[in-house]
Amino acid sequence: MSTNTQRKGFGSTLWGFLTTVDHKKIAILYLIAGGFFFLVGGIEAMFIRIQLSEPNNHFVSAAEYNQIMTMHGTTMIFLAAMPLVFAFMNAVMPLQIGARDVAFPFLNALGFWLFLFGGLFLNCSWFLGGAPDAGWTNYASLAMNSKGHGVDFYVLGLQITGIGTLIGGINFLVTIINMRAPGMTYMRMPLFTWTTFVTSGMILFAFPPLTVGLVFMMFDRLFGAKFYEVAFGGNTVIWEHLFWVFGHPEVYILILPAFGIFSEVFAMFSRKRLFGYSSMVFATVLIGFLGFMVWAHHMFTTGLGPVANSIFAIATMAIGVPTGIKIFNWLFTMWGGSVKFTTPMHYAVAFIPSFVAGGVTGIMLASAAADYQYHDTYFVVAHFHYVIVGGVVFALLAGTHLYWPKMFGTMLNEVLGKITFWFFLIGFHLTFFVQHLLGLWGMPRRVFTYLPGQGLDTANFVSTIGAFLMATGVTIMLVNIVMTTVKNEKVSHDPWGDGRTLEWSISSPPPFYNFKQLPLVRGLDAYWLEKMEGKDGMIPAEPIGDIHMPNSSFIPFMISLGLFIAAFGAMYHAEHSNWAFPLMFIGLLITFGSMFLRSVKDDHGFHIHKEELMNDNKGVEV
Amino acid sequence: MMQIEEKFTFETWPASPEKATLEAKNKFLGFWLFLGGETVLFASLFATYLALKNRVPENSHMALAKDIFELPLTFVATMLLLTSSLTSVYAIYHMKNFAFKKMYLWFGITILLGAGFLGLEVYEFNHYVHKFHHTFTSSAFGSAFYTLVGFHGGHVAFGLLWILTLMIRNAKRGLNLYNAPKFYVASLYWHFIDVVWVFIFTVVYLMGMVG
Numbered sequence: 001m002s003t004n005t006q007r008k009g010f011g012s013t014l015w016g017f018l019t020t021v022d023h024k025k026i027a028i029l030y031l032i033a034g035g036f037f038f039l040v041g042g043i044e045a046m047f048i049r050i051q052l053s054e055p056n057n058h059f060v061s062a063a064e065y066n067q068i069m070t071m072h073g074t075t076m077i078f079l080a081a082m083p084l085v086f087a088f089m090n091a092v093m094p095l096q097i098g099a100r101d102v103a104f105p106f107l108n109a110l111g112f113w114l115f116l117f118g119g120l121f122l123n124c125s126w127f128l129g130g131a132p133d134a135g136w137t138n139y140a141s142l143a144m145n146s147k148g149h150g151v152d153f154y155v156l157g158l159q160i161t162g163i164g165t166l167i168g169g170i171n172f173l174v175t176i177i178n179m180r181a182p183g184m185t186y187m188r189m190p191l192f193t194w195t196t197f198v199t200s201g202m203i204l205f206a207f208p209p210l211t212v213g214l215v216f217m218m219f220d221r222l223f224g225a226k227f228y229e230v231a232f233g234g235n236t237v238i239w240e241h242l243f244w245v246f247g248h249p250e251v252y253i254l255i256l257p258a259f260g261i262f263s264e265v266f267a268m269f270s271r272k273r274l275f276g277y278s279s280m281v282f283a284t285v286l287i288g289f290l291g292f293m294v295w296a297h298h299m300f301t302t303g304l305g306p307v308a309n310s311i312f313a314i315a316t317m318a319i320g321v322p323t324g325i326k327i328f329n330w331l332f333t334m335w336g337g338s339v340k341f342t343t344p345m346h347y348a349v350a351f352i353p354s355f356v357a358g359g360v361t362g363i364m365l366a367s368a369a370a371d372y373q374y375h376d377t378y379f380v381v382a383h384f385h386y387v388i389v390g391g392v393v394f395a396l397l398a399g400t401h402l403y404w405p406k407m408f409g410t411m412l413n414e415v416l417g418k419i420t421f422w423f424f425l426i427g428f429h430l431t432f433f434v435q436h437l438l439g440l441w442g443m444p445r446r447v448f449t450y451l452p453g454q455g456l457d458t459a460n461f462v463s464t465i466g467a468f469l470m471a472t473g474v475t476i477m478l479v480n481i482v483m484t485t486v487k488n489e490k491v492s493h494d495p496w497g498d499g500r501t502l503e504w505s506i507s508s509p510p511p512f513y514n515f516k517q518l519p520l521v522r523g524l525d526a527y528w529l530e531k532m533e534g535k536d537g538m539i540p541a542e543p544i545g546d547i548h549m550p551n552s553s554f555i556p557f558m559i560s561l562g563l564f565i566a567a568f569g570a571m572y573h574a575e576h577s578n579w580a581f582p583l584m585f586i587g588l589l590i591t592f593g594s595m596f597l598r599s600v601k602d603d604h605g606f607h608i609h610k611e612e613l614m615n616d617n618k619g620v621e622v
Numbered sequence: 623m624m625q626i627e628e629k630f631t632f633e634t635w636p637a638s639p640e641k642a643t644l645e646a647k648n649k650f651l652g653f654w655l656f657l658g659g660e661t662v663l664f665a666s667l668f669a670t671y672l673a674l675k676n677r678v679p680e681n682s683h684m685a686l687a688k689d690i691f692e693l694p695l696t697f698v699a700t701m702l703l704l705t706s707s708l709t710s711v712y713a714i715y716h717m718k719n720f721a722f723k724k725m726y727l728w729f730g731i732t733i734l735l736g737a738g739f740l741g742l743e744v745y746e747f748n749h750y751v752h753k754f755h756h757t758f759t760s761s762a763f764g765s766a767f768y769t770l771v772g773f774h775g776g777h778v779a780f781g782l783l784w785i786l787t788l789m790i791r792n793a794k795r796g797l798n799l800y801n802a803p804k805f806y807v808a809s810l811y812w813h814f815i816d817v818v819w820v821f822i823f824t825v826v827y828l829m830g831m832v833g
Contacts, residue, residue, distance in 0.1 A: 178644070
C-alpha cells in the first residue's frame with residue numbers, strides 16, 4: 001500500500017497536497033484556490049456596487065475604481081470560474097469514464113500550480129504599486145498608456161495561468177480519448193464528460209492566440225517592441241482580434257461545462273434519462289465549433305465594415321439554435337419525470353429562465369446595427385452577467401452541492417443550501433435586471449460615478465441592494481461548508497440515491513486508485529442500468545490485478561515557482577537592472593532546471609499489488 | 623499491455639514501440655494535440671506578421687522586406703533544416719528496428735544540421751541589425767519579423783537541447799519502452815519545426831522578396 005493514504009498530521013497533509021498528482025486531490029486544490037479567488041472577486045464586486053450606490057460617491061477614487069473593475073473581471077474569469085470548472089472536471093470526469101486517473105497526472109499538478117502562481121502574481125499588484133486598470137479586455141490602446149506596472153502584472157500573470165490551462169485541456173482530451181473503461185463508447189459518455197471533452201478542445205485552440213497577444217504586449221511594454229505602437233507602424237486592433245479570438249471561445253469554455261453539470265442534475269433529479277441525449281451531444285459540438293466563428297461581434301464598433309459585421313452577426317445568431325436545442329431538451333427531461341427539488345435542482349430550474357434572458361439580450365446585441373446603441377453601456381454588463389452568473393455561477397453552485405459528498409464524503413446541509421439559493425437568485429435578478437434599463441437609459445459601463453438627477457439613482461441603488469443579497473447567500477454557503485466539515489457525517493457511495501453515472505458507484509470519496517476493477521459499461525447511465533436490475537454495483541470488466549499508479553512529485557510546484565520569480569525579474573528589469581536581470585535568470589533556471597530534472601530522472605510509478613487490493617474493502621464491489 | 627521495464631531483443635521489440643504501453647499511447651496523442659495548439663500559436667504569429675509587414679514609421683526610409691532578404695542564405699538554411707528532418711526519419715526508422723547505434727548516428731547528424739541552421743540564423747539576424755538597422759525595436763515590422771522567426775529559432779534551439787539531453791541520458795542503456803516514446807515525440811517536434819519553417823520560407827522570405 002502506498003504511504004499516501006496513511007500519512008497523518010498537518011505537515012504531512014500539506015506536503016501531500018504540494019506533491020500530489022491524484023486528480024481527486026488536485027480537484028480539491030482547484031476548488032479551494034478557485035473559491036478563494038471567487039471571494040476576492042466578489043469583494044471587488046461589492047466595492048464596485050458600493051461606489052455606484054449613489055451619485056457622486058467617493059467610496060473609492062476614479063483610479064482605484066479602474067483597478068477594482070479590471071481585477072473583478074480578470075479574477076472572476078481567469079482565477080475563479082476557470083479553476084472552479086477545472087475542479088469539477090478533475091473531480092468527476094475520470095470517475096465518469098471509469099478511469100483510475102487522468103492521462104498525465106504530473107501535468108495535471110503542473111497545470112494547477114501554474115494557475116495558482118499566475119493568480120498570486122496578478123494579485124501581488126495590489127501591494128506593489130497598483131493593479132491593472134485597463135479593463136479585463138486590456139485593449140492595447142488603453143493598456144499601452146497605463147502608467148506603472150499594473151498592466152505588466154496582468155500580462156505576465158495571465159501568461160503563467162494560461163499555460164496551466166492549456167496543459168489541463170490537453171490532459172483531459174487525452175484522458176477521454178484513451179482511458180475510457182470497457183464499454184464506455186463515445187455515445188455512452190455522460191454529458192458532463194462530453195462537455196469537458198469539447199471544452200478541452202476549445203482550450204487547446206483558443207489559448208494560444210491569447211498567449212501570442214500577451215507576448216506581444218509583454219515585448220512592447222517591457223522590451224521595447226512596437227507591435228501596438230502606432231507611431232512605429234504598429235496596430236492596436238491586432239490585440240482586439242487576438243484577445244477575442246481567445247475571448248469568445250473562452251465564454252463557451254466556461255458555459256459548456258455548466259451545461260454539462262445541469263444536464264447531470266436534470267437527469268438525476270427528474271429520475272429520467274436525459275431527453276435527446278444525442279442531440280445534446282450534437283449541440284455541444286456545434287456550439288464548440290461555432291464558438292470560434294463569432295469573435296468579431298465584440299468589435300462591431302471597431303470599424304471592420306458592414307460585410308464583416310453582417311457575417312459575424314449572423315454567425316452569432318446561429319449559436320442560438322444549438323443552445324435552444326439544449327434548453328428544450330432540459331425542459332423535456334423534466335417533463336413526465338419524478339422531479340425532486342434538491343438544492344442542485346433549484347439552481348438548474350432557475351438557470352433556464354435566467355440564462356434564456358441572457359440569450360435574448362445576446363441576440364439583441366448580435367444585431368450589429370443595434371449594437372452601436374448598446375455598445376459599452378450597462379446593457380452589455382447586464383447581458384454578460386445574465387449568462388455568466390445565471391449560467392456558469394449557478395452551475396458552479398449546483399455542482400458544489402451535487403459533488404461535495406463525492407469529493408469530501410459528507411453532504412452539505414440542504415436547508416442552508418436552499419436559503420443560499422433564494423438569496424442568490426433574488427439578489428442576482430435584483431442586481432442585474434435593472435442594469436438592462438440603466439444601459440438603455442444611457443449609462444456607460446466602466447464609469448466610476450454618475451451625476452444626480454439623470455434618472456440613474458434609484459436603479460443603481462436597487463442594483464447595490466441585490467449585490468448585498470448575493471453576498472449574504474454566499475456567506476450562508478460558507479457557514480454551511482464550515483458546519484458540514486465540522487460535523488463530518490459520512491455518507492454512502494450514492495448519497496443522493498439517484499446517481500446514474502459511474503462516479504456514484506464507488507465510495508465517497510473514492511479510494512485513491514478509484515476502481516479496484518475497471519467497470520463494464522453496458523449503456524448510457526451505466527450505474528442506473530445496474531441499479532434497475534437490482535444490483536448495487538458495476539459488473540467488473542477485469543479480474544483483480546496489480547494497479548499501476550504514478551509517483552507524487554514536487555517538481556510541478558518548482559517549475560511554476562520558477563516562472564513566478566522570473567516574472568518579477570522581467571517586470572522590473574528596466575528600472576532595476578542590477579538585481580532584476582539576475583532574478584529573471586534565477587527564475588528561468590529553476591523552471592528549466594526542474595524540467596530537465598523531470599526529463600532525466602526515471603519515474604516508473606509504483607504498483608498496488610493484488611493482495612493488498614483483496615484486503616481493501618473500497619472500490620467496486622462484485 | 624507490455625511492461626515498461628522489460629528488456630528487449632530485435633525479435634521481441636514491438637512494431638510500434640512509441641504506442642506499446644498506455645503511457646506511451648497517452649504521450650503520443652497528447653503530443654499531437656500539443657502540436658495542434660502550437661499550430662494555432664504560429665498561425666497567430668503569421669497573421670500578425672502579415673498585418674505588420676513593411677509597417678515602419680512614416681517618412682523614415684527604413685529598410686523593407688524586399689531590401690533585406692537574400693535568397694542564397696535562406697536557401698542554404700532551408701536545405702539544412704529540411705535535410706535534418708529526413709535524417710530524423712532515418713533515426714526513427716532505426717529506433718523501430720531496435721538499431722540503437724544507427725539511431726544515435728542519425729540523431730547525431732540531425733543535431734549537427736539543426737545547429738548549422740541555428741548558426742546561420744544568428745548570422746542572419748546579426749547581419750540585418752548591422753547592415754540595415756532592422757532591429758526588434760526599430761519598427762512594428764522589425765518586432766513582428768524577429769518574433770515570428772525568433773519563435774521558430776527558439777523552437778529549434780529547444781529541440782536541439784531536447785534531443786541532445788535524451789541522447790546523453792540514454793547513451794549507456796539502449797532502447798526500451800520507457801525511452802522509445804521519448805525519442806519518438808522529440809522527432810515529431812522536430813518535424814513540426816520543419817513544417818513551420820516551410821511556411822516561414824514561403825511567407826516571409828519568398829513573398830518578402832517579391833515585394
